[in-house]
Amino acid sequence: MRLLLFAALVGFLAHDWTVGGLRSARPRVKLVYALLLAAAGYHMLIVMGTINAPSYYDLFVRIYGGGAKRIIAHLKP
Amino acid sequence: MKNAITPKQIAVLLFVFLTGSSIINIPAPLILLSGNEAWICLLAAAGLGMLLLIPLVGLARRFPGMDFVEYGSKLLTRPVAVALGLLLLMLQIHTVAGIVTDISMFLKSSMMRNTFFGYFTILTSLAVALTARVGVGRFAGMFGLLMISVMLFVVFNISLASPGVHPNFLLPILDEGVKPVLHGIYFIYGFPYGELALFCMLLPYVRFGDKDRIGAKMTLAVALNAASLLAVTLATVLVFGPIAGERKYSMFEVARTVYVTEIFERLEALMGYSMIVASFMKATIVLFTAHLTLNSVLKLPRDNRQLLFPLAFFTALISLAAGFRGEAYWNFIVSGIHPLWVLTCGTVPLLVAYAVSLARRRAA
Numbered sequence: 001m002r003l004l005l006f007a008a009l010v011g012f013l014a015h016d017w018t019v020g021g022l023r024s025a026r027p028r029v030k031l032v033y034a035l036l037l038a039a040a041g042y043h044m045l046i047v048m049g050t051i052n053a054p055s056y057y058d059l060f061v062r063i064y065g066g067g068a069k070r071i072i073a074h075l076k077p
Numbered sequence: 078m079k080n081a082i083t084p085k086q087i088a089v090l091l092f093v094f095l096t097g098s099s100i101i102n103i104p105a106p107l108i109l110l111s112g113n114e115a116w117i118c119l120l121a122a123a124g125l126g127m128l129l130l131i132p133l134v135g136l137a138r139r140f141p142g143m144d145f146v147e148y149g150s151k152l153l154t155r156p157v158a159v160a161l162g163l164l165l166l167m168l169q170i171h172t173v174a175g176i177v178t179d180i181s182m183f184l185k186s187s188m189m190r191n192t193f194f195g196y197f198t199i200l201t202s203l204a205v206a207l208t209a210r211v212g213v214g215r216f217a218g219m220f221g222l223l224m225i226s227v228m229l230f231v232v233f234n235i236s237l238a239s240p241g242v243h244p245n246f247l248l249p250i251l252d253e254g255v256k257p258v259l260h261g262i263y264f265i266y267g268f269p270y271g272e273l274a275l276f277c278m279l280l281p282y283v284r285f286g287d288k289d290r291i292g293a294k295m296t297l298a299v300a301l302n303a304a305s306l307l308a309v310t311l312a313t314v315l316v317f318g319p320i321a322g323e324r325k326y327s328m329f330e331v332a333r334t335v336y337v338t339e340i341f342e343r344l345e346a347l348m349g350y351s352m353i354v355a356s357f358m359k360a361t362i363v364l365f366t367a368h369l370t371l372n373s374v375l376k377l378p379r380d381n382r383q384l385l386f387p388l389a390f391f392t393a394l395i396s397l398a399a400g401f402r403g404e405a406y407w408n409f410i411v412s413g414i415h416p417l418w419v420l421t422c423g424t425v426p427l428l429v430a431y432a433v434s435l436a437r438r439r440a441a
Contacts, residue, residue, distance in 0.1 A: 001195040005393075008203055012386035020383050028375055029383050036387035043394035047195075047401060055398040057410060060171065060418065068413035075260035077253040 005044070080214035080380070081284045088294035089221045090213075090362060091276060095126075095302040096224070097359025098176050099269045100231060101183070101328050101352040103306060104313040106412055109322030111261030113250050115310050118261030123303035125262075126270030127296055129424065132431035133273065134292040137280035139434060145277035145427070146373035152433045161426040162374045168422040169275060169367035170388070174396040175415070176360040177201050178407060180353055181400060187329055188349050198396045205357060206389035209365040210382055213282055216365075220358045227351040228305065234328060234344055235312045237335045246318035247311075267416025273299070274423035278366040278373070326352065364389060 016022040022033065045051045054062075082090075107115045140148035145165065149158030181197040189197075208216055251258070285291050313327040316334060324330040329352065332344040368385045372378065399407060 001193060001199065004196065004199050008199060008393075009390065012206075012390070016383055016386060022383055025383055026377075029377065029381075032371070032375060032384060033387050036384065036391050040387065040391045040394045043391070043398045047394065047397045055402075056170070056174075056395045057399050057402070057406075060167075061406075061410065061414060064414045064417045064421075065409075068409075068417050071263065071417070072260070072413050075256050075263060077256045 002048075080212045080282055082214060082217045082282050084283055084285050084289045084291040084294050086217040086221070087276075087279065087283045087291065088298040089224070090217055090279065091273065091295050092298040092302055093220045093224045093355070093358050094276075094362050095269045095273065095299065096228075096305055096355065097269070097362075098179055098352070098356040099302075100227075100305060100309055100355060101326050101348070102179060103265065103268065104310040104327035105322055105325050105330075106408075107261055107265055107310060108314060108327075110264055110412070111257040112253065112322070113247055113314060114258045115261060115314065116307055117258055118265055119303060119307055119310060121258075121262050122265040122270045123299060123306075125266055126273055126299050126303075129270070129273060129427070130292060130295050130299065132427050133277055133280070134295065136277065136427075136431055136434060137283070137291075139438075141285075142281050144281045144369060144373050144379075145430065146370065147281075148434075149426075149430050152430055152437065159374050161429070162370055164422040164426060165275070165278075166367060166370045166374065168418055169363055169370060170392055170395065171415075171418065172272065172275070172363045173205070173360050173367060173389075173392040174399065175411065176356050176363065177205070177393065177396040178399050180356045180360075181396070182404070182407065183326055183329075183349075183352055187326055187345075194400050195397055198400065199393055201353075201357065201360070202389050202393035202396070205360045205364050206386055208357075208361045209368065209389070210385055212380075213279065213365055216358075216361060220361075223354055223358060227355045230347040230351045231305070231309065231328060234332050234335065234348060235308060237337060237341055237344065238312060238316055238331045241334055242312070242315035243318060244315065246315055246321075263416050264412055267419045268411065269302075270299075271416065271419035271424050272363075274419075274427045275363060275366050277427060278369045279362075281379070328352070364392070367392075 022030070043055055046053055046055050104115070107118060111118050136148060140151070146158050146162040149161055177198055180201050181194040184197045185192065185194040283291065309328055312331060313321045313324070316331050317324055329345050329348045332348040335344045336342045368388055369379060371384055371388060372381050
């Protein structure tokens with residue numbers, strides 16, 4: 001799986017840098033590109049078990065979890 | 078405009094989007110929540126979905142060629158529109174990751190049990206990203222044909238399973254009161270009807286004039302989707318009865334019961350194809366809208382595709398991380414959190430923009 005992920009990453013990075021025009025893209029595009037890769041890298045560390053940290057879904061479970069549980073409890077017969 | 082689509086194509090995309098993963102995934106959890114009243118929940122939620130088309134199409138007509146963030150900037154100021162656009166983007170990222178997770182979990186649990194689900198996640202995400210990259214003008218045409226094959230197989234499956242139905246399984250109704258119905262509506266509004274708010278980012282691509290009945294075409298798409306889901310849900314209840322809610326991936330399970338001489342058996346392979354293709358199409362549409370939202374928030378040209386691959390990579394990793402948490406965690410997200418998420422980050426922003434649009438029109 002790591003090889004597949006790494007191959008996909010290298011593939012699309014190479015494509016975007018050359019054909020996709022990322023080299024001459026606006027600074028904000030490069031910044032957001034880097035942020036998205038950083039966020040993906042953070043989740044990759046969680047998936048590999050390197051860090052034990054909250055993921056994207058853990059954040060939203062924390063935001064919506066309480067409300068969702070109350071709604072479901074109210075709707076149970 | 079490059080990549081422009083017709084009103085008929087947007088209606089087809091809406092049908093594909095609504096039916097996509099719901100035709101396989103919806104019946105079992107809906108029946109588990111609402112029992113034999115599942116069909117009532119479906120009709121009510123479809124009605125809500127049709128009502129949601131009013132602000133969606135109304136805003137698209139009032140601001141032709143503009144997406145939600147663009148007309149939101151005119152109605153609500155740019156910072157508010159960007160904030161609402163970011164809420165929409167977070168919902169879209171979750172939806173793409175969720176669909177990919179669903180495909181992986183289906184393949185892992187039903188068809189290829191010894192294969193690590195991560196491979197399905199990565200390969201599906203790759204296919205979705207590459208398809209989204211070609212643009213809506215190209216994939217809109219392709220998806221219509223693919224959806225025809227999906228629906229043909231579903232109809233084929235239901236008709237061959239009809240000898241095994243028991244009409245008495247439809248009763249009793251409302252034996253536990255109205256709460257199961259409300260619970261079913263809450264669930265099915267989140268998936269798929271509330272999600273049609275995401276089409277606020279796709280409607281700018283539609284070339285339509287004053288006489289084009291785009292609202293009617295999209296309403297027909299919602300109605301056809303409701304009819305398809307109704308048929309599938311009723312088929313599941315009629316075949317499995319009291320255990321219908323426990324048979325996950327209902328159409329797949331119904332296909333397993335089909336045995337007509339020795340010619341028509343093992344039809345679950347067709348349902349596996351249908352599920353994967355339909356979900357892939359929905360994931361492509363949502364990834365494309367997520368990319369459009371990101372471009373709009375950053376004030377980039379709509380045709381800019383530089384951020385599509387990292388966005389798809391991010392959703393793939395989120396999907397992998399969710400898959401590792403287990404099925405119970407995922408079920409809670411889908412049945413409990415997702416409807417609330419859709420309501421707050423999809424429906425409410427659209428309604429806020431529509432309300433302001435109506436107020437401004439009245440003041441003018």
